Amino acid sequence: MTSLKTMRLTAAGALFCSAKLLISHAGAATFLAQDVTNWIGPDAGSGVSQAVLVVQWPGQTAWAWGIRWESTETKTGSDLLTTLMGVEPRFKAAISGTGFVSNLAWDDDLNGSADLSFPAFNPDSGEYLNYFVNNPQQDGNYNNGAAPAGAHILPPLGSPYDEAGPGAWYSSNTGANGRPLADGSWDGWVYADFSSSGPGTAVNAPAPIPEPGASALVLLLGAGGLVFRRRAIVRG
Numbered sequence: 082m083t084s085l086k087t088m089r090l091t092a093a094g095a096l097f098c099s100a101k102l103l104i105s106h107a108g109a110a111t112f113l114a115q116d117v118t119n120w121i122g123p124d125a126g127s128g129v130s131q132a133v134l135v136v137q138w139p140g141q142t143a144w145a146w147g148i149r150w151e152s153t154e155t156k157t158g159s160d161l162l163t164t165l166m167g168v169e170p171r172f173k174a175a176i177s178g179t180g181f182v183s184n185l186a187w188d189d190d191l192n193g194s195a196d197l198s199f200p201a202f203n204p205d206s207g208e209y210l211n212y213f214v215n216n217p218q219q220d221g222n223y224n225n226g227a228a229p230a231g232a233h234i235l236p237p238l239g240s241p242y243d244e245a246g247p248g249a250w251y252s253s254n255t256g257a258n259g260r261p262l263a264d265g266s267w268d269g270w271v272y273a274d275f276s277s278s279g280p281g282t283a284v285n286a287p288a289p290i291p292e293p294g295a296s297a298l299v300l301l302l303g304a305g306g307l308v309f310r311r312r313a314i315v316r317g
C-alpha cells in the first residue's frame with residue numbers, strides 16, 4: 082500500500098515537472114543568434130563578424146540563416162542575400178542595381194518554379210515586401226537606395242526575439258545596398274503593411290542541400306569503403 086509520504090513526494094514531483102514544462106513553454110519564443118544552426122562562411126572566432134538573415138514568406142513561419150565574414154570586409158544587406166544564393170540553390174533574390182529587392186523566392190524541388198515568393202505591392206491592403214533591421218536609425222532619414230548620412234550606424238541591439246530585450250525590429254529606411262552590416266546585425270523580410278512590427282518568431286531554415294558533385298563523391302567513397310571491407314572479409 083502506498084504511504085502518505087510517498088504520495089506527497091509523487092505529487093510534489095508532478096508539480097515540479099509541470100512547473101518546468103510551463104517555464105520551458107514560456108521561453109519558447111526566444112530565438113537568439115546562438116540558436117541558429119545553419120551558418121555560412123568562416124567559423125566563429127576573433128576577427129569574424131556575423132549576422133542573421135530572416136525571411137518570412139506569406140503564410141509561412143519565418144526562417145533564419147546565419148552568415149559570417151571577415152571583420153575587415155565591408156558587407157551590406159544585399160550581401161546577406163547574395164551570399165545565401167551562392168550556397169543555397171533553392172533561394173533566389175531579385176535585386177536591382179540600387180539594392181531594391183522586388184522578390185525573394187524559394188524553389189524547394191529545384192524545378193525552376195518558385196514554391197514560395199512575395200506578391201507585388203497590394204494597393205488595397207497596403208501590403209508589400211517590408212525590410213527590417215535590428216538597430217534604430219536617425220529620424221527623418223529616408224532613402225530607398227544609398228544610406229543617408231548617419232543612418233544605420235547605431236550598434237545592433239541583439240536578437241529581435243530576445244524576450245529579455247533590448248533587441249527589436251526597426252523598419253529600414255534604406256534599400257539593402259545602403260544597409261551596412263555590423264557584427265550582431267539581424268535583417269528581416271516579411272510581406273506586410275506599414276504597421277508591421279517585423280517578421281514573426283523565426284526557426285532554423287532547412288539545411289542547404291549538398292552540391293550534386295559532392296553527393297556523388299560521398300556515394301563513391303561509401304561504395305569504395307564497402308568494397309574494401311568485403312575484400313578484407315574475404316581475405317580474412
